[in-house]
Amino acid sequence: MNFDDLKLILVPTDFSESSTGALRAAVKLAQTFRAAIEVLHVDLDPSLVLPPPGDIIAMPIAVESALAGAAEQLDRAVEEVRQANVACTGASESGRTHTAIVEHAARIGAGLIVMGSHGRHGFGHLLLGRVAEKVVENAPCAVLVVPQTVRAAGTTGGD
Numbered sequence: 001m002n003f004d005d006l007k008l009i010l011v012p013t014d015f016s017e018s019s020t021g022a023l024r025a026a027v028k029l030a031q032t033f034r035a036a037i038e039v040l041h042v043d044l045d046p047s048l049v050l051p052p053p054g055d056i057i058a059m060p061i062a063v064e065s066a067l068a069g070a071a072e073q074l075d076r077a078v079e080e081v082r083q084a085n086v087a088c089t090g091a092s093e094s095g096r097t098h099t100a101i102v103e104h105a106a107r108i109g110a111g112l113i114v115m116g117s118h119g120r121h122g123f124g125h126l127l128l129g130r131v132a133e134k135v136v137e138n139a140p141c142a143v144l145v146v147p148q149t150v151r152a153a154g155t156t157g158g159d
């Protein structure tokens with residue numbers, strides 16, 4: 001990877017501690033290489049989670065509320081990056097997380113994807129699998145996977 005040509009860093013986020021750490025790392029890289037950042041949030045399409053006939057159950061109020069909350073968090077993340085004097089935009093996609101990240105990176109011409117090693121736990125983690133691994137396997141550019149920070153108790157997070 002030629003860092004001299006790095007213009008745009010894609011940072012997928014689920015607003016977890018792991019994603020926040022990855023965003024911090026991306027900001028430092030962007031400052032160093034004078035690159036811009038695009039923060040991407042992927043909303044999991046409910047029809048991908050619920051088997052038929054559950055995938056046709058309409059929950060417009062719950063979905064609208066979740067989307068509005070994610071939009072607010074995305075706006076805050078973008079503003080925090082801009083306060084660090086880094087050009088930043090935000091984007092939202094819907095679908096399978098790893099597929100949406102890879103396709104979005106290709107569409108915007110990202111030179112690097114910076115993402116946390118994990119952020120989802122329990123049932124969500126089981127359904128999504130190892131998103132970071134799938135992104136690394138399929139990405140159109142280099143991927144930097146930032147491990148979850150060491151916790152105060154002295155243990156480390158991991159997939």
